[in-house]
Amino acid sequence: MESGRTEIAKIWIVDANVVTALGKDLTDTWEGVVNGVSAIREISRFPVEGYYARMAACIEGLATSQDRSMIAALVEQLFANMQPVPPDTALITATTKMGIDNLEKLKRGQPARVPDILLSSLPELISQKLGLRTTGINISASCASSTIAIARGAGLIASGRADAVLICCADVVTEFTFSGFSALKVVSASPCRPFDRARSGLTLGDGAAALVLMSEERALREARDCVAVVRGWGASNDAFHITSPDPDGSGLVSAIEQALSRSALNESDISAVSAHGTGTLYNDLMELTAFRRVFGGRRIPIYSAKGNIGHTTGAAGGIEVALAAKALAERTVPPTAGFKDPEQGAEGCVSASVVSLTGDVCLTTNSGFGGINAAIVLERGPA
Amino acid sequence: MIAAITGVGWVSTETMGSGRRHQVLQSKDGELPKIVSRMVFGEVSPRFGRLDEYSKLGLAAIAFALKDAKQDQLNEKRTAGIIVSSIYGCLATDMEYFEQVIANGGNLASPNLFALTLPNIFLGEAAIRFGLTGPGFAVNGAEPGGTEGLKLALESMFLDENPMMIVGTSDPGCPPLFPYHVEMAAGALFFVLEKHPPDASLSYGGLDMTLRGDVLFNGVEIQSLASLFQGCLPHLIR
Incomplete structure (x- = not known):
């Protein structure tokens, strides 16, 4: 590989989807965001009586399986409305805590699929689900994890090592994360108010996204739509x-x-x-x-x-x-x-x-x- | 060549230090050493003492690698990123933290311990100590050998994003009572990669990468960070 910035491929996003507490896909979430709808509610997923703050934006009905992490259900929803991902697509996932809900279950003596707890299980889960040839990697960089994953996915294409990369990110609200952010005193008792003078902290939320990046050359060859560049x-x-x-x-x-x-x-x-x-x-x-x-x-x-x-x-x-x-x-x-x-x-x-x-x-x-x-x-x- | 390796630092069950200065450890039952700040920085550091074992392990190996590369003196901030590969990462800290939540209630959880339940946090600690302003992140993958982080580092340097990267692995091993074991060697190993090393005599050799993602050290393909270590320091391999 010759170092430098010349002849770097243009990178298209050819497919994208999200699942959030506002909706099961990007369209629903966008409609909610653009209409100013808030999905922030009092938490019912775990007891919050002992906490000074009790609100989050949780997706209802995620805990569908006794022993699987909620992330598995989230990923199922995420790919339900996407085009098939080509099997030769590279894979970069992003999560901070993956199936930490299963560590909670394990510590409480409840049934839990233990491998879900490891961060590397997210790319494994997605690779198996989509039948990709790669096992993929996960990137963990706190709240910039998926932004870094997109950057590295773009880097893969720009360097010529790949011409298609799936970025998939997911995290859920658990007592583990909620208690931690509460202990740091950064959780707001009321729905968060970004950039407002009266803001008093953040509100956690469930969410996942999948973005398929492609070199412009391959996207044109495969007649793919361009969501954005x-x-x-x-x-x-x-x-x-x-x-x-x-x-x-x-x-x-x-x-x-x-x-x-x-x-x-x-x-x-x-x-x-x-x-x-x-x-x-x-x-x-x-x-x-x-x-x-x-x-x-x-x-x-x-x-x-x-x-x-x-x-x-x-x-x-x-x-x-x-x-x-x-x-x-x-x-x-x-x-x-x-x-x-x-x-x-x-x-x-x-x-x-x-x-x-x-x-x-x-x-x-x-x-x-x-x-x-x-x-x-x-x-x-x-x- | 994309980059030269100018520093190697590690902590294992048998030895710790850097390519140019290391010590043999009196290992007890093959356990990793209990690292204290004096071993690493030659001084007492309360900040280091507050870190968990995963972070101490990784930060020590990074410090040794930077010292080896003569890049450990903080005169001004510089653009250098850090990538750590890990299997278990901070899982032992996760378990300790949540045991506290169960025992004491979440509202009495330790904020300091919670902050250490992110696998990239100690990279921020390294960035502060050594003035490194490039990105720091953790990589977890099924591919053995820890080379995925190395490939990302080389790619970043190839794209002129960072002139220096510190890349390696840190893993304290499977936490006690965690019922899922992955075959791996506990320890930490980091390399300093420089695109334009100011002192060529510090180079252990050159790294390159093919479009297929094969990593070459002095023209020879390497399959793991352990084999890269062997390439840099063949006299240390028994």
Whole structure:
């Protein structure tokens, strides 16, 4: 392999689907997000009496099998509405905790399929289900896991090692994760309110996404539709703190600048930003700072879907890229559910109402524990 | 050539240290050593002491590898990413954390312990200590040998994303009482990969990758991180 950036293949997303608490597919979830619907409810999946916060965006009826993880049921729903994935497709999955619900069962003496607990069981599950030739790998990078997975999938195609890559991400709300985020005092007692001055933390959510990436050459050869084009990607580490973002936003700025550089676009080409927008005090401030550093005084539309579907942790990036592709296709910037009173820097950018998307390029970003940041530049596909 | 290997660091049941300076351990029943910060950094570090065994193991091997490559002195932040492959990762910490949740109720769970239930967290700790601003993530896969992370690192360097990558494996082994055993060697092994090493004399050799994903060390295909170690340090293999 000769190092460099010349002759890098264009990367298309040729199929995409999501399952969230708002709906069983991308269309349902998009409709919910664009109409400002929130799927956040009081949790009934496990006892919450002892917790100061009791809300999440859970998908009802996921616990269909006694011994399988809820992730298995989520994956079944995810691929029910997708086109067949070619068997020679490479596979990268993303999850932070995979079948941690089965560790809970195991520790409580209940029936549990033990291999579901290991993170490597997600690519195994999907490879077997779809009959892929590869066993695949899983990437775990906190709440940027699936954004990094998309970046590495694009890297696989860009380097010529693959011409089709399936990205699949999934995480579910369990007492394990809920108790942990509660202990960190970052869970909001009420539905999260990204970029609002009165925000008080995040709300967790169930979710999964699948995105099929293909080189433009193969996609054209197979007459595939183009959901969107992955133009650029970037990733960085704050090297600042384990659980708190660097308040000056340097890490996120670096990830965005890398993504823009890879895409050969300028910040002025970006028409909207799908932000991580968790609703925590420090994350949202850091993001607004970073966006101000990248976009200067330009009032660019910024939105977060977490007030609708909750924070789906390792699946967040994948779901948000699929929604951003939909936003580009529909030429619509969705509203930010829960947003009323703008945090300083959010005025004129974040909105509780739908806004027209006037350009062709969108930026999506995610950040997570361990200081990780990741950014993807998406372009509307050719008509 | 995509990158040169300029540093090797590891912790095993028998030895720990780096390619140019390591020590033989008095192993007790083939167990991994209990690592304390003085062994790694030559000083007491409360932050290191608060980490779980998986994180200490990986962070120690990263520190040894960076020292071997003379990249362990933090003068300014630099673009270098870290990729760790693992099978069990932080599973023992997951189990310990959830036992606390069951025993004490979730509202009394330890936030510090919870933060360590993500397999990439110690990479953030390494990034802070050594000023590494490239991405850090964990890779889990069915393919044995830990080469998937190495391939991703080489690809990232090939695409000019990161001029330096630290890549390896960290696995404390199957946690006690966990009823699913995967055949593997417990320990940690990391390599420092540099695209343009400032001191060529530090190079153990060159890495390349074919379009099929075969990894070549000095032109010879390697199947695992263990065989890459053997290629770098043949005199250490008994």
